[in-house]
Amino acid sequence: xxxxxxxxxxxxxxxxxxxxxxxxxxxxxxxxxxxxxxxxxxxxxxxxxxxxxxxxxxxxxxxxxxxxxxxxxxxxxxxxxxxxxxxxxxxxxxxxxxxxxxxxxxxxxxxxxxxxxxxxxxxxxxxxxxxxxxxxxxxxxxxxxxxxxxxxxxxxxxxxxxxxxxxxxxxxxxxxxxxxxxxxxxxxxxxxxxxxxxxxxxxxxxxxxxxxxxxxxxxxxxxxxxxxxxxxxxxxxxxxxxxxxxxxxxxxxxxxxxxxxxxxxxxxxxxxxxxxxxxxxxxxxxxxxxxxxxxxxxxxxxxxxxxxxxxxxxxxxxxxxxxxxxxxxxxxxxxxxxxxxxxxxxxxxxxxxxxxxxxxxxxxxxxxxxxxxxxxxxxxxxxxxxxxxx
Amino acid sequence: xxxxxxxxxxxxxxxxxxxxxxxxxxxxxxxxxxxxxxxxxxxxxxxxxxxxxxxxxxxxxxxxxxxxxxxxxxxxxxxxxxxxxxxxxxxxxxxxxxxxxxxxxxxxxxxxxxxxxxxxxxxxxxxxxxxxxxxxxxxxxxxxxxxxxxxxxxxxxxxxxxxxxxxxxxxxxxxxxxxxxxxxxxxxxxxxxxxxxxxxxxxxxxxxxxxxxxxxxxxxxxxxxxxxxxxxxxxxxxxxxxxxxxxxxxxxxxxxxxxxxxxxxxxxxxxxxxxxxxxxxxxxxxxxxxxxxxxxxxxxxxxxxxxxxxxxxxxxxxxxxxxxxxxxxxxxxxxxxxxxxxxxxxxxxxxxxxxxxxxxxxxxxxxxxxxxxxxxxxxxxxxxxxxxxx
Numbered sequence: 001x002x003x004x005x006x007x008x009x010x011x012x013x014x015x016x017x018x019x020x021x022x023x024x025x026x027x028x029x030x031x032x033x034x035x036x037x038x039x040x041x042x043x044x045x046x047x048x049x050x051x052x053x054x055x056x057x058x059x060x061x062x063x064x065x066x067x068x069x070x071x072x073x074x075x076x077x078x079x080x081x082x083x084x085x086x087x088x089x090x091x092x093x094x095x096x097x098x099x100x101x102x103x104x105x106x107x108x109x110x111x112x113x114x115x116x117x118x119x120x121x122x123x124x125x126x127x128x129x130x131x132x133x134x135x136x137x138x139x140x141x142x143x144x145x146x147x148x149x150x151x152x153x154x155x156x157x158x159x160x161x162x163x164x165x166x167x168x169x170x171x172x173x174x175x176x177x178x179x180x181x182x183x184x185x186x187x188x189x190x191x192x193x194x195x196x197x198x199x200x201x202x203x204x205x206x207x208x209x210x211x212x213x214x215x216x217x218x219x220x221x222x223x224x225x226x227x228x229x230x231x232x233x234x235x236x237x238x239x240x241x242x243x244x245x246x247x248x249x250x251x252x253x254x255x256x257x258x259x260x261x262x263x264x265x266x267x268x269x270x271x272x273x274x275x276x277x278x279x280x281x282x283x284x285x286x287x288x289x290x291x292x293x294x295x296x297x298x299x300x301x302x303x304x305x306x307x308x309x310x311x312x313x314x315x316x317x318x319x320x321x322x323x324x325x326x327x328x329x330x331x332x333x334x335x336x337x338x339x340x341x342x343x344x345x346x347x348x349x350x351x352x353x354x355x356x357x358x359x360x361x362x363x364x365x366x367x368x369x370x371x372x373x374x375x376x377x378x379x380x381x382x383x384x385x386x387x388x389x390x
Numbered sequence: 391x392x393x394x395x396x397x398x399x400x401x402x403x404x405x406x407x408x409x410x411x412x413x414x415x416x417x418x419x420x421x422x423x424x425x426x427x428x429x430x431x432x433x434x435x436x437x438x439x440x441x442x443x444x445x446x447x448x449x450x451x452x453x454x455x456x457x458x459x460x461x462x463x464x465x466x467x468x469x470x471x472x473x474x475x476x477x478x479x480x481x482x483x484x485x486x487x488x489x490x491x492x493x494x495x496x497x498x499x500x501x502x503x504x505x506x507x508x509x510x511x512x513x514x515x516x517x518x519x520x521x522x523x524x525x526x527x528x529x530x531x532x533x534x535x536x537x538x539x540x541x542x543x544x545x546x547x548x549x550x551x552x553x554x555x556x557x558x559x560x561x562x563x564x565x566x567x568x569x570x571x572x573x574x575x576x577x578x579x580x581x582x583x584x585x586x587x588x589x590x591x592x593x594x595x596x597x598x599x600x601x602x603x604x605x606x607x608x609x610x611x612x613x614x615x616x617x618x619x620x621x622x623x624x625x626x627x628x629x630x631x632x633x634x635x636x637x638x639x640x641x642x643x644x645x646x647x648x649x650x651x652x653x654x655x656x657x658x659x660x661x662x663x664x665x666x667x668x669x670x671x672x673x674x675x676x677x678x679x680x681x682x683x684x685x686x687x688x689x690x691x692x693x694x695x696x697x698x699x700x701x702x703x704x705x706x707x708x709x710x711x712x713x714x715x716x717x718x719x720x721x722x723x724x725x726x727x728x729x730x731x732x733x734x735x736x737x738x739x740x741x742x743x744x745x746x747x748x749x750x751x752x753x754x755x756x757x758x759x760x761x762x763x764x765x766x767x768x769x770x771x772x773x774x775x776x777x778x779x780x
Contacts, residue, residue, distance in 0.1 A: 056446065059520055081473045244459075246455075
């Protein structure tokens with residue numbers, strides 16, 4: 001297996017954009033190519049597109065060769081579009097990493113893109129409805145907000161987590177998101193705003209939920225041999241795993257325990273011979289405020305049940321035990337499904353390069369973790385990134 | 391890179407099935423598990439689902455973890471759904487092969503599945519409409535049948551290919567398909583039937599077109615170390631590449647030349663140090679009769695322009711230069727998008743094991759090629775399979 005690095009990264013402004021799926025691809029592509037002036041596009045032999053539902057939201061199917069044409073590349077090794085709902089971008093990175101590590105591909109582009117907003121938001125909603133198990137779960141009302149609300153209620157019941165602790169996650173997201181010009185909601189948010197916002201599903205209010213977002217991000221990935229041609233600061237992809245042990249809620253067991261993630265995290269730490277203490281930056285999937293609190297616990301940053309205390313003590317801020325979501329996370333950046341995982345890798349790349357605003361820069365960071373989930377927390381993935389060559 | 395083999399294979403009956411997406415997964419899974427009695431499902435660490443558009447045709451998204459639950463597996467390495475329209479299954483195999491070859495995965499299932507038929511066939515049609523470039527091509531009428539009809543017209547004009555030669559491809563498909571109980575159209579078809587059938591897009595009639603089909607197929611893939619646990623006849627995946635050099639028809643150049651495929655085939659043959667003469671079985675993407683004729687040429691089985699003569703001389707029959715589509719191909723088996731590529735690998739596995747009816751058995755075959763295309767012939771892939779260990 002060859003060593004693999006991210007050697008270029010580009011992103012679009014996230015938000016409710018006056019741009020279609022194609023426009024977003026072109027914009028992220030231009031940002032990537034601007035970041036890697038030494039790239040001859042003929043060198044790109046593979047393309048991995050993470051995009052969840054363009055077939056519904058952009059009324060466009062078979063998007064991978066379309067994206068290749070829009071980017072002006074003619075891939076000759078692998079071209080694929082991968083879908084895994086909210087973690088589609090992360091899975092595209094995984095595929096690219098494997099293809100370069102194995103020697104099949106030398107220079108690959110990963111493109112994460114999603115166009116979610118339209119004049120007809122019921123199109124967005126009707127698709128999110130089928131991300132859960134339509135026949136067993138969402139038909140009974142278990143779409144994402146009620147599900148995560150129930151996780152929050154259960155967590156409060158079992159562990160004494162408070163409404164205020166949930167809100168603190170959003171305040172942190174706003175603090176860092178206000179320093180991220182690409183974030184959909186790039187402004188600070190007060191505790192009062194979060195607590196007084198319109199209820200979505202109790203206890204979660206509007207600010208406890210990530211947005212419906214358009215956006216795209218792109219990475220250039222290559223092997224050790226070629227990395228220095230494109231950048232002085234390659235970001236090494238160490239790798240990672242995925243895990244799913246259930247799909248429908250019937251099989252989920254205790255919903256405040258995310259067993260898939262706990263087992264996955266242990267597996268990754270053991271495999272790479274690290275501990276949670278070694279992680280400097282964690283970009284985690286805070287689709288809702290409660291998600292980040294459960295993730296603190298299952299990722300081993302604190303004990304089970306102490307996630308609320310962890311944010312309250314400021315341990316997930318820069319300067320705390322681990323800097324969680326210095327980008328602003330999904331809560332501030334918004335969550336264009338296919339783009340989110342790629343946006344996380346973009347953030348880690350910019351952090352390692354020292355190219356983020358000072359207030360959200362994690363000085364001295366060398367090891368980062370990216371976590372994504374999809375569906376009703378039924379599938380999780382972790383990728384590790386290192387500034388030091390492995 | 392580890393050596394990788396197919397060690398189990400299962401398939402469903404293809405056709406207009408009274409079964410939904412989930413039913414097809416369960417049926418293919420059962421067929422696979424029956425084929426590998428020594429498998430403990432806990433050994434399966436990864437799942438790769440090739441399924442083009444369940445989000446539209448089955449109104450079900452995020453199908454990979456759902457399929458895992460239906461199969462009774464709890465993957466802990468990779469779980470992904472890949473989409474590449476008509477070659478979604480082939481790309482899923484490629485991903486599984488890479489993950490096992492690289493050592494990330496030890497035992498993986500590849501599942502190809504598509505539910506295309508319904509009471510509302512305009513749902514099927516409206517989705518096939520967006521597989522081509524909706525804004526540039528299909529809006530002008532360039533859906534698949536007119537596009538391939540125009541390829542046929544152009545091929546007839548340039549090379550003197552005849553209507554009868556096109557029909558001969560369908561007659562061959564029926565001859566072998568009649569011996570394949572899993573095929574959608576498993577009966578012989580006469581020249582007269584093909585020539586007198588209702589026109590779809592001149593010169594292509596109903597029998598020149600592959601079907602709208604429900605179906606699924608599944609493979610068990612593992613490394614050399616474990617292969618003998620599951621089977622005495624592992625089928626080795628040598629690998630292969632993909633290529634796309636255009637998406638919209640504007641950029642296609644001469645449409646009777648499939649330059650992407652010609653370059654891809656050369657690249658694959660050079661890389662694996664073989665020639666077209668070494669191929670014993672070719673399962674190729676005969677979505678229309680003309681497709682197979684162009685593929686004879688671009689795959690190098692005959693000279694450019696001589697594809698019509700090649701079928702007329704019987705060179706693509708078993709016993710000819712190369713046995714092309716002894717399964718009956720897409721024309722007889724039908725074409726459930728995500729299942730087709732996996733069905734090809736299933737066929738090759740059964741051929742190498744000698745588990746197909748005698749009349750369509752390619753005796754002594756040791757090297758097989760599978761070809762798929764997607765969209766308006768804008769993207770191609772090739773995979774090579776070997777009975778002899780590489």
